[in-house]
Amino acid sequence: MNILHKIIGLSAISVGLSACNGTAVDSAEASVLATPAAAATPSAAQAPAALPPAPMGPADFIYNGELTQGGWIRGQVPARTVSARLGDQELTLDESGNFFAAFDRDICSSVTLSALLSNGTTHDKALSIAPRKWNIQRVNTNRGRGRNLEAYWKKREPEYNAIVAARAKQTGAQGWKQEFIWPVKGRISGKFGRQRIYRDEPGSYHSGLDIAPGNGVPFVSPADGVVVLARTGFSIEGGLIIIDHGAGLNSAFLHASKLAVTEGQSVKQGQYIGNVGSTGRSTGPHLHWGLKWNDARIDPLLFVGPQ
Numbered sequence: 001m002n003i004l005h006k007i008i009g010l011s012a013i014s015v016g017l018s019a020c021n022g023t024a025v026d027s028a029e030a031s032v033l034a035t036p037a038a039a040a041t042p043s044a045a046q047a048p049a050a051l052p053p054a055p056m057g058p059a060d061f062i063y064n065g066e067l068t069q070g071g072w073i074r075g076q077v078p079a080r081t082v083s084a085r086l087g088d089q090e091l092t093l094d095e096s097g098n099f100f101a102a103f104d105r106d107i108c109s110s111v112t113l114s115a116l117l118s119n120g121t122t123h124d125k126a127l128s129i130a131p132r133k134w135n136i137q138r139v140n141t142n143r144g145r146g147r148n149l150e151a152y153w154k155k156r157e158p159e160y161n162a163i164v165a166a167r168a169k170q171t172g173a174q175g176w177k178q179e180f181i182w183p184v185k186g187r188i189s190g191k192f193g194r195q196r197i198y199r200d201e202p203g204s205y206h207s208g209l210d211i212a213p214g215n216g217v218p219f220v221s222p223a224d225g226v227v228v229l230a231r232t233g234f235s236i237e238g239g240l241i242i243i244d245h246g247a248g249l250n251s252a253f254l255h256a257s258k259l260a261v262t263e264g265q266s267v268k269q270g271q272y273i274g275n276v277g278s279t280g281r282s283t284g285p286h287l288h289w290g291l292k293w294n295d296a297r298i299d300p301l302l303f304v305g306p307q
């Protein structure tokens, strides 16, 4: 596969995800942390839970959360569920049938929770997902592209591959069951989902939440997890930490000035993991916090509540 195909391939995935509002995603922060086509098969991201069906449990799916684009739910599958999905994505179930799932920024208005029961029947529950009004800026200039894609990709490809490999790791972390806390509190300098549409094409949307507490301020893990990537010097992300919280849920922290954890390390909720900085492609000191469930990007503001 040549460079252009790879880069175009990324855009194609993004366009696929954006089918509901017609605005494509393709960029730096968005596509960098996206999963490539080969790994995009959602059911491949999470192995089915190898657990016996829970005999006790509710008669129907129960859940609560934010049923909106960029939102999420926590819930429990019906009694005697063997396996369950959201759309075509397999859910990780614990021994009581608890699960976590989320809705991409560009998800369509409805998606189905589906359980396979031990008697061979399926139990479906349609969810309607409220659309959101995103901050879209139309600008009358052409989208600036790197002058030299080949040179760019030469540096970028190993970084990209490291991120994809980290995100593919399944650590069995249990943080997905916790109420998340803020990694650090401070002024919100960039919200999730904002996007520029250039004269000729849509730019990336902002794939996380920017928090600007000041340069060098320590930040913590928002939930229990395992560090699947902790490296400095990424051309876009700078100092980057990715923490797997289990069940397909992970956090990425960008632009750190200092990393206080190493790959493979288990971390607890509230544990110091790094310091806010302005490394990589950044216009000032801030922590970019990206949250993903499989391929769905979650709005952290919907997840942690007010500061």
Ligand SMILES: [Zn+2]
Residues within 6 Å of the ligand: 190, 206, 207, 208, 209, 210, 287, 288, 289
């Ligand atoms: Zn950001």
